[in-house]
Amino acid sequence: MKNVSFLAELLEKDTIAEHVTSISLKDDPSRVYLNTDDEPESSGENVLYTDVPGYLNVSFAQNGQKKLEKSVATFEGSYIDLKKYNNLDHFLKSKLSPKRVSRLKAYKRTLEKVFPIDYQYYYGEIQDRTYEKLMNNLKRMITTRFNEKQMHHMALTEWDQFKELGKGLIREKKASLIVIYHGDEPIHISFNYIWKRLVFGYVRGFNIDYSKFYLGYIDIMIQLQWCFEMGFEIYDLLRENMEYKLRFADHTYLYACHIVVAKPRSFSMVSPLITWLSLSLKFDMYYPFMSRLRAIYHRIPFLPKRKEKRIQPLYLLEKLDKEQWAKMDKEKFSRIQIASLKQPYGKRAVYHFLYLSKEQLEHLKLYISLDDERTIILECPNSLGKIIFKNRAEKHGK
Numbered sequence: 001m002k003n004v005s006f007l008a009e010l011l012e013k014d015t016i017a018e019h020v021t022s023i024s025l026k027d028d029p030s031r032v033y034l035n036t037d038d039e040p041e042s043s044g045e046n047v048l049y050t051d052v053p054g055y056l057n058v059s060f061a062q063n064g065q066k067k068l069e070k071s072v073a074t075f076e077g078s079y080i081d082l083k084k085y086n087n088l089d090h091f092l093k094s095k096l097s098p099k100r101v102s103r104l105k106a107y108k109r110t111l112e113k114v115f116p117i118d119y120q121y122y123y124g125e126i127q128d129r130t131y132e133k134l135m136n137n138l139k140r141m142i143t144t145r146f147n148e149k150q151m152h153h154m155a156l157t158e159w160d161q162f163k164e165l166g167k168g169l170i171r172e173k174k175a176s177l178i179v180i181y182h183g184d185e186p187i188h189i190s191f192n193y194i195w196k197r198l199v200f201g202y203v204r205g206f207n208i209d210y211s212k213f214y215l216g217y218i219d220i221m222i223q224l225q226w227c228f229e230m231g232f233e234i235y236d237l238l239r240e241n242m243e244y245k246l247r248f249a250d251h252t253y254l255y256a257c258h259i260v261v262a263k264p265r266s267f268s269m270v271s272p273l274i275t276w277l278s279l280s281l282k283f284d285m286y287y288p289f290m291s292r293l294r295a296i297y298h299r300i301p302f303l304p305k306r307k308e309k310r311i312q313p314l315y316l317l318e319k320l321d322k323e324q325w326a327k328m329d330k331e332k333f334s335r336i337q338i339a340s341l342k343q344p345y346g347k348r349a350v351y352h353f354l355y356l357s358k359e360q361l362e363h364l365k366l367y368i369s370l371d372d373e374r375t376i377i378l379e380c381p382n383s384l385g386k387i388i389f390k391n392r393a394e395k396h397g398k
Contacts, residue, residue, distance in 0.1 A: 007051040011193035012165055022059045033196040047260045054253035060260045068261040078249035080235040088225045107214040114354045115182045115361055119222050122170055122177040131167045134177055138189040141205030155203045178223055188215040197233040209347040212355040314345040320384035333367035343389045357383035
């Protein structure tokens with residue numbers, strides 16, 4: 001049996017018309033994104049189509065031959081129905097409380113106040129050097145963040161192939177890169193696949209030095225703003241219904257595997273039936289059973305539990321008043337630039353201070369203690385702070 005990824009054919013290869021005759025929305029059948037009377041040529045093979053989004057009506061073709069089709073629901077996903085809203089403000093007010101909407105917009109204002117921020121949308125055009133720089137930065141961002149979390153990101157497993165395809169897709173308006181820049185430095189990058197009027201949010205990454213600035217929420221807002229301006233109809237959040245996705249999603253759905261049997265004869269049915277039964281056992285029985293078993297296990301207090309991995313604090317940030325700073329011996333401190341900080345989490349700590357103080361980066365003065373290089377003083381026109389970096393022994397609790 002031949003295995004075919006529906007999303008790969010749809011988004012990366014643009015060969016979906018070789019496999020289907022029509023694609024439309026289940027909730028709105030009038031929204032037809034593909035409809036052809038031409039039956040694709042078929043080798044007569046039985047095919048297993050994976051990763052078929054459950055909100056789409058898909059008619060698989062087998063060269064006009066009578067066929068048998070079976071499906072199995074697999075992973076969860078979610079999407080935003082952009083057609084329901086007039087613009088970003090309408091969307092935010094429909095999904096969130098006034099207080100939370102105000103907070104999201106405040107995140108964006110704070111970022112723009114502290115740093116010189118620019119937003120760029122690469123869709124249809126991108127220079128080779130720009131693309132290379134952005135994709136290298138995106139990989140570095142993902143790797144750094146997931147190494148810190150001691151986790152692995154699936155996008156990294158086939159990164160070279162993904163990177164090779166992406167530039168051409170952007171130039172053909174079948175993908176986009178949306179970037180938040182601090183000056184010339186990209187600090188958040190999102191790569192989306194695009195098919196017809198549907199946007200698929202594939203992968204995002206951010207510079208962890210800016211982790212206090214809620215870049216993920218800012219990115220969602222600027223992405224959706226762009227989607228409304230471009231007239232897109234669906235923003236697919238793809239797999240895993242995490243909390244932040246469900247907060248914005250209009251609908252959840254299940255991906256499905258579709259088994260299409262070209263010629264349903266007795267001898268040709270054995271392999272498809274075994275595949276269908278295997279998938280059904282896995283997704284309809286085994287996964288739900290294991291999920292319930294884990295839930296029961298965690299409710300029993302005396303059984304051993306795996307401890308959550310927690311990132312230990314990397315530094316201590318304290319407020320400093322003018323009197324304290326005035327009493328300090330200035331000769332024991334030396335003025336430095338932020339780029340000169342030797343601490344691996346130096347920028348993150350400084351930007352944390354700037355987030356809390358809402359002061360502009362250009363007004364910041366840094367002083368390092370000559371007695372202890374782990375201690376720095378931060379001075380802005382209206383704020384003072386002190387950072388003490390933890391050494392390796394403290395960080396690991398030894």
